[in-house]
Amino acid sequence: MMKVAFLGCTKYSEELLRSITEDNSCEVSVIFGIPKKFKINYSQEPVINSNYADLSVFANKLDVPFYLIDSEKGNRINDYKSLLSELKVDVILVMGWYYMVPDSIRSLAKYGAWGIHASLLPNYAGGAPLVWAIIEGQEKSGVTLFKLDNGVDDGDIIKQAEFKIDKLDNITSVYDKATRLSKKILKEALNLGSENEFKPQDKEKLKIYPQRNPEDGEINLEWDSERIYNFVRAQSSPYPGAFIRTVDGKKIVIEKARIVD
Numbered sequence: 719m720m721k722v723a724f725l726g727c728t729k730y731s732e733e734l735l736r737s738i739t740e741d742n743s744c745e746v747s748v749i750f751g752i753p754k755k756f757k758i759n760y761s762q763e764p765v766i767n768s769n770y771a772d773l774s775v776f777a778n779k780l781d782v783p784f785y786l787i788d789s790e791k792g793n794r795i796n797d798y799k800s801l802l803s804e805l806k807v808d809v810i811l812v813m814g815w816y817y818m819v820p821d822s823i824r825s826l827a828k829y830g831a832w833g834i835h836a837s838l839l840p841n842y843a844g845g846a847p848l849v850w851a852i853i854e855g856q857e858k859s860g861v862t863l864f865k866l867d868n869g870v871d872d873g874d875i876i877k878q879a880e881f882k883i884d885k886l887d888n889i890t891s892v893y894d895k896a897t898r899l900s901k902k903i904l905k906e907a908l909n910l911g912s913e914n915e916f917k918p919q920d921k922e923k924l925k926i927y928p929q930r931n932p933e934d935g936e937i938n939l940e941w942d943s944e945r946i947y948n949f950v951r952a953q954s955s956p957y958p959g960a961f962i963r964t965v966d967g968k969k970i971v972i973e974k975a976r977i978v979d
Contacts, residue, residue, distance in 0.1 A: 720744040720808045720908050723827070724773075725795070727752040730897055731814035732771040734834075737901040739780060743908045747805045749777045749784045750795065757789045758816055761931060764790070767816075768956055787817065795823055802826045808911070811904075812866060824866055829914075831866040834904065836896045838862060838878055840919050843871035845929030848892050851883065852952035855944065858882050859892070861899045863907055865916055870926050874916035877903040888951040888974075932958040935971075943977050950975040 722744045724735055738744050754770040777784035787795055795817065802810070803826050810831035812819055824831040837847035838860040851859045860880035867873035879899040883892055907914055935953050937946055937960050950960045950972050959971035 720911055721747055721806070722908075723748045723750070723802060723805065723807045723810045725750045725810065725812045725819070726773055726814040727767060727771065727816070728769045728814035729771045730769065730893075730900070731773060732776060733897050734811075734813045734900060734904060735773065735776055738904060738908060741905070743905045746780055746782055747807055748782055748801070749773050749780075750798070751784065751786050752816055753786060753788050753790075756816065761929075765816075765931075768958065769814075771814075789817075795819060799823060799826065809908075813900075813904075819866055821868060829865075829912075832863060832876065832907070833866050833871075833873075834900045835862045835864065835871050836860075836893075836900075838880060839864060839871055839875060840921070840923040841925065842927055843924045844926035847927065848896060849889060849930060849952045849957070850927045852887070852889060852892060853948050855948050856883055859896070861896050861903065863900075863903050864919075869921070870924075872919055872921050872924055874918050876907050876914050876916060879903050888954045889957060890955065935960045937962050937972065947975050947977050 719742065724746055726735060739746060751773045754767050755764050757764050774784045785798060787793060799822060802823065807827050809829045810819070810824060810827045812831050812833040819831050835843065835847060836859070837851065839862040842850055848859060858880055860878055862875055863877040864871070864875050865873040879902065881895040881899060935958060937949060939962065953960045954973050959973060961969050961971045963969055
């Protein structure tokens with residue numbers, strides 16, 4: 719059985735953690751989290767995690783140590799290098815995480831650090847891949863389990879799985895599809911252990927998309943109906959939402975839209 723350290727702070731993280739522990743796919747030795755409100759380099763103001771999950775609750779149930787990586791208090795994952803070295807884990811699972819994991823940490827695990835990106839890499843690397851895929855009208859996406867490297871989502875691919883994006887899907891339904899497939903490929907890889915194959919990516923084909931913040935959700939009413947429709951469904955609940963502004967500056971969030979002939 720693979721011995722793992724788990725890094726996560728979202729509902730997606732919680733779903734994966736529950737999945738791999740309920741059927742004993744691995745042994746979790748330690749869990750790390752990030753506060754709901756945290757600082758990150760791409761934003762001058764603190765960021766609020768709209769999909770937050772407190773994994774300390776889960777750690778208590780599993781009776782394993784939990785540590786909070788709080789950048790506002792100056793602590794980093796590197797501060798736990800000695801702990802991770804002593805634990806001698808097989809793999810570090812980075813699932814729903816907002817900080818880069820340096821090589822000094824990744825190298826402490828026998829098989830390195832693994833992450834799941836919600837796209838078919840090398841497509842839609844970077845931030846908010848499912849949101850960008852829906853905004854751009856894609857009819858399919860997928861999930862990729864890969865080994866973390868020094869760049870953005872550019873490590874060796876371990877497993878991939880594809881799903882369809884239907885016209886009536888919104889970010890919630892697409893997110894659910896990605897979560898189900900993520901559980902499947904992660905369990906398969908953990909069970910395979912040393913038998914996993916690592917396929918290098920063609921890094922020249924990587925297209926890295928930027929992270930998004932709430933103000934990026936403003937609708938341009940000069941766009942055609944198809945683009946506005948995709949823009950709305952890509953950013954619906956639990957995200958802050960697409961919006962328009964009234965003449966007096968009031969923000970009106972559009973949760974759902976349809977195209978009328």
